[in-house]
Amino acid sequence: MQMQMQIIMLLLTAFLLISSSSAGGLSPDYYSHSCPGAESIVAQTVSSKQKANPTTAAGTLRLFFHDCFVTGCDASILISHGSSSSERSSDINLSLPGDAFDLVVRAKAALELRCPAQVSCADILTLATRDLVSILGGPFYPVLLGRKDSLFSRASDADSFLPRTNMSASQLIRLFRTRGFSLQEMVALAGAHTVGFSHCKEFASRIYNYENKGWGAVDPRLDMRFAKALQRACANYLKDPTLSTFNDVMTPGRFDNVYYQNLRRGLGLLASDSVLMADRRTRPFVLRYASNQTLFFEDFAKVMQKLSLYGVKTGREGEVRRRCDSFNVGSKPFTLFVLFSFWSLSLFELYYFLEDSNKNITIYLQDLGGSQDQNLKKKGTHKQLLLDCLDIKHQPRAKEKRGQREQRRLLKFFL
Numbered sequence: 001m002q003m004q005m006q007i008i009m010l011l012l013t014a015f016l017l018i019s020s021s022s023a024g025g026l027s028p029d030y031y032s033h034s035c036p037g038a039e040s041i042v043a044q045t046v047s048s049k050q051k052a053n054p055t056t057a058a059g060t061l062r063l064f065f066h067d068c069f070v071t072g073c074d075a076s077i078l079i080s081h082g083s084s085s086s087e088r089s090s091d092i093n094l095s096l097p098g099d100a101f102d103l104v105v106r107a108k109a110a111l112e113l114r115c116p117a118q119v120s121c122a123d124i125l126t127l128a129t130r131d132l133v134s135i136l137g138g139p140f141y142p143v144l145l146g147r148k149d150s151l152f153s154r155a156s157d158a159d160s161f162l163p164r165t166n167m168s169a170s171q172l173i174r175l176f177r178t179r180g181f182s183l184q185e186m187v188a189l190a191g192a193h194t195v196g197f198s199h200c201k202e203f204a205s206r207i208y209n210y211e212n213k214g215w216g217a218v219d220p221r222l223d224m225r226f227a228k229a230l231q232r233a234c235a236n237y238l239k240d241p242t243l244s245t246f247n248d249v250m251t252p253g254r255f256d257n258v259y260y261q262n263l264r265r266g267l268g269l270l271a272s273d274s275v276l277m278a279d280r281r282t283r284p285f286v287l288r289y290a291s292n293q294t295l296f297f298e299d300f301a302k303v304m305q306k307l308s309l310y311g312v313k314t315g316r317e318g319e320v321r322r323r324c325d326s327f328n329v330g331s332k333p334f335t336l337f338v339l340f341s342f343w344s345l346s347l348f349e350l351y352y353f354l355e356d357s358n359k360n361i362t363i364y365l366q367d368l369g370g371s372q373d374q375n376l377k378k379k380g381t382h383k384q385l386l387l388d389c390l391d392i393k394h395q396p397r398a399k400e401k402r403g404q405r406e407q408r409r410l411l412k413f414f415l
Contacts, residue, residue, distance in 0.1 A: 025146055025314045025315065026144035026147065026309070026312065026314065027144060027145065027146060028142055028143070028145065029145075030144075030145035030146035031115075031118065031119060031123075031145060034115060034118045035111065035114065035115035035118040035119050037114070038111060038114075038115070038118075038119050038123075038145075039127060041107065041111055041114060042107045042111070042124055042127045042128055042131065043127075043131050044110075045103065045106050045107040045110055045128075046103065046107070046128050046131045046132055046135070047131075047135070049099070049102070049103045049106060050132060050135055053099045054253065055099060055197075056097075056099040056100060056103055056132065057132035057133070057136050057195060058195040058196030058197070059099050059100035059196070060100040060103055060125070060128055060129050060132050061132065061133065061192050061196070062096065062097075062192070062196060063077060063097075063100040063101070063104075063125065063129075064125055064126070064129040065189070065192065065307070066087075066092075066093060066158070066162060067087075067122075067125060068307050068308065068310050068311070069161060069162060069163075069179060069307070069310070070087060070157045070158050070161045070162060071150065071152075071157055071161075071311055072150075072310050072311015072312055072313065073125070073126060073308055073309070073310060073311065073312050074122050074147065074148070074149060074150035074311065074312065074313050074318060075122040075124075075147075075149045075150060075321070075324060076149075076150040076152065076153040076157075077096075077153070077158075078101065078121055078324045078325050079150075079325060079326065079327065080325045085154060085155045085156075086153040086154070086155060087153045087154065087157060087158040089155050090155040090158035090159050091159070092158055092159065092162050093158055093162075095199060101325075103128055104125055104128065105323075105324060105325075107124045107128060108121060108124055108323070108324050111124070112322075117320055117322060118320065119320070120147050120148055120149050120318070120320045121321050121324035122147035122148065122149050122150075122312070122313075122318075123145050123146070123147050124324070126143055126145075126147065126308050127145075129304075130143055130304070133255055133304070136253070136254060136255035137254050137255045137256060138255030138256075138297065138300070139298070139300060141301035141302075141304060142305075143305065143308055144308070144309065146314060147312045147313065147318070148312075148313040148314055148315070148317060148318025148319055148320065149318050149319055149320060149321045149324075150313060150318055151313075151317075151318060151319060151327065161175070161178075163175055163176075163272065165202045165203065165270045165271060165272050166205065166271050167271075167272050167275075168275060169275040169276065169279035169282055170279075172186065172275070173186065173282075176189075179310065180310070181303070181306075181307075183281055183282060183285065184285050184299065185299075185302075185303040185306065186282070187276055187282050187285035187286060187289070188285070188289070188296065188302075188303045189300070189303055189304075189307070190259075190272075190273065190276060191257070191259055191260065191289065191296055191300055192300075193247040193248065193259050193269075193270070193273060194248045194251070194254075194255055194256055194257070194258060194259035195248065195252065195253065195254070195255055196246070196247050196252075197244045197245060197246050197247060197252070198244060198245065198247055198269055199241065199242070199243065199244045200230075200233070200237035200241075200243045201237060202270060203230070203269055203270055203271065204237060205271075206219040206222060207219070207222070207227050207230045207231050207234065208231065216231075218231075219271070219274070221266060221268070221274045221277075221278060222266050222267075222268075222274070223265060223266035223267055226249070226266060230245065230269075233245050245269065246269075247259070247269050247270070247273075248262060249262070249267060249269075250262060250267070256293060257289050257290060257292070257296045259273075260286050260287075260289040260290035260296070261290045263276060263277040263286050263290070264277060264286070264287070264290055
């Protein structure tokens with residue numbers, strides 16, 4: 001088994017090197033000079049976040065797919081500030097978990113402190129997804145780096161190109177083909193449903209009043225005991241839309257091939273899962289992966305590499321965002337942007353502007369949504385910690401001012 005995985009890794013690395021020649025300036029060691037250790041910084045952030053919130057991995061994997069499958073792997077899904085019509089605001093993306101977005105923000109914060117304005121949010125999401133798949137027991141695969149972040153994000157794109165849970169096999173096949181993915185690659189990507197969960201509303205039509213045959217009627221492709229259990233678990237889903245259940249009820253926290261075994265047993269949660277077993281075109285791949293996890297891992301790693309290269313932006317096609325949820329606007333030669341994350345505090349937005357005339361540095365700490373007052377009182381050394389990280393000398397005359405509602409703290413430090 002170990003020898004097989006080593007051979008697979010060698011093949012994947014060779015494939016990656018060959019692909020780099022046509023990937024528009026991407027390379028495995030893109031940050032070797034501009035930000036040495038970038039992958040390690042992301043890996044450390046990923047490990048810490050996953051330990052604190054075990055659902056992060058599945059959420060990030062889903063976020064990655066929802067980003068790449070629309071207009072390419074360009075972090076367009078992360079845009080939220082200043083836009084009411086971004087991909088993130090699309091109905092299909094409203095259920096994307098906050099932990100996945102938070103992970104990218106935290107990794108970006110750590111990277112900006114080490115090497116400002118070098119590592120793109122698109123690359124962060126790509127690396128984080130790869131690392132989290134591995135943490136859950138899935139394959140570790142090399143990735144090319146050097147993506148730029150998109151300059152646009154439209155909700156209409158997400159509405160048009162993301163698959164729906166009630167799609168037929170033919171609809172899914174047609175959609176994936178428009179993105180250049182084969183039948184086998186589509187089924188391999190579906191294996192990502194071996195982790196994570198789905199809200200009851202996504203499969204309610206399968207367990208209640210199926211095809212208008214009565215409230216107790218269920219989709220005959222479901223195992224009856226499984227269907228009854230789902231009915232009990234989702235009984236109040238109309239009153240509580242947050243109700244959900246695991247995609248893989250057998251091994252929900254482990255990345256493996258049990259998802260495909262579940263499809264054979266009638267334990268596929270979503271209609272779009274069950275059709276893969278029901279349709280004669282996709283069934284052979286389901287059966288193949290159900291009986292051979294090594295093959296599934298190999299094919300999944302290959303298609304994830306292919307997906308990670310879909311629609312990437314390089315050079316002037318994009319930018320390296322200073323913050324992942326908004327486009328760069330009004331950049332100036334003497335303006336620097338830093339995101340800073342405290343270990344046990346909520347994230348803050350930090351802006352500091354260098355004025356050439358008097359070398360003033362003004363630091364704005366804007367609360368991102370959590371109550372910080374109590375935490376700031378407990379962390380008496382947070383100011384010095386921040387200054388140490390930014391290489392600014394602490395002055396005892398530093399004053400705290402009360403600003404507008406959206407700014408909880410406004411600190412001015414004079415050099």
